[in-house]
Amino acid sequence: MPSVVICGAGVFGAATARQLAIDGWDVTLVEPVAAGHVRAGSGGESRLIRCSHGADRWHTRSARRGLELWRAIDPALVVEAGVAWFARREDGWEAASEVALRELGIPCERVDPTTLFPSVRTDDLAFTLYEPEAGILRARDATRTLAVQAVAAGARVVRAAARPDGPRVIAGDEVLEADHVVWACGGWLPALFGELLSLRITQQDVLFFGAGAEWETPDVPGWVDYDGAFYGLGDLDGRG
Ligand SMILES: Cc1cc2nc3c(=O)[nH]c(=O)nc-3n(C[C@H](O)[C@H](O)[C@H](O)COP(=O)(O)OP(=O)(O)OC[C@H]3O[C@@H](n4cnc5c(N)ncnc54)[C@H](O)[C@@H]3O)c2cc1C
Structure with missing residues (x-):
């Protein structure tokens, strides 16, 4: 069985954990707070979900597929x-x-x-x-639903802030190793990999x-x- 450690339970980490757990992977999801918490990019009540992406056909198609998948996961989220x-x-x-x-x-x-x-x-x-x-996705609820379904499909959650140690992940007292490691830490990524990536974190007022x-x-x-x-x-x- 392939194994993966996923760091961060925002919408990207939780969705990856859910799908890989459903596909039979050995999944460990590391998150220091909670899926969709108030300071995460995926927190808050709502997000617009729409297909329009200018001339960009790939994102237009991808958004429509996303809408279908959210409805399949739980129609009440849309x-x-x-x-x-x-x-x-x-x-x-x-x-x-x-x-x-x-x-x-x-x-x-x-x-x-x-x-x-x-x-x-x-x-x-x-x-x-x-x-x-198009419409509205219930953002926090959607992210939590993904994490709950990941656990229901067999994912293990470790509540800790992860940090990289070569190919391993240090999460609290645990040293985690897997075939793959996914760092899905959103706006926290520059603090973890500042030398590897340049990311400009912006603020949106709600x-x-x-x-x-x-x-x-x-x-x-x-x-x-x-x-x-x-x-x-x-x-x-x-x-x-
Ligand atoms: C106000 C606002 C409005 C938006 N509106 C829209 C919209 O209308 N439509 C749309 O499609 N998108 C919208 N977006 C964008 C979308 O919400 C984000 O792109 C998306 O939620 C980012 O998800 P993420 O999983 O990358 O990051 P996050 O949700 O931020 O998740 C990162 C997770 O990593 C965790 N983490 C941090 N450090 C560590 C560590 N060391 N170890 C383990 N875990 C760690 C954090 O606690 C967090 O839970 C909006 C964003 C904001 C903020």
């Missing part, structure tokens, strides 16, 4: 709200996305955004592209606004202003 893309230009990222989506048979349409949102300013928009199959019932998701879709680097969703579970 909120089917749709996502609206606010295009400021006729020839921008959204137009390239539209071509790729149509080519790959993924539903999308140009819509009047005032039909989707209780209020929205449109005078600076060239058009709005709506992706009805804001919650009080909103009336007319802003409830899934009736209100997610939205992205790609050129403005803003995105959001309606009121999910009363959190604003």
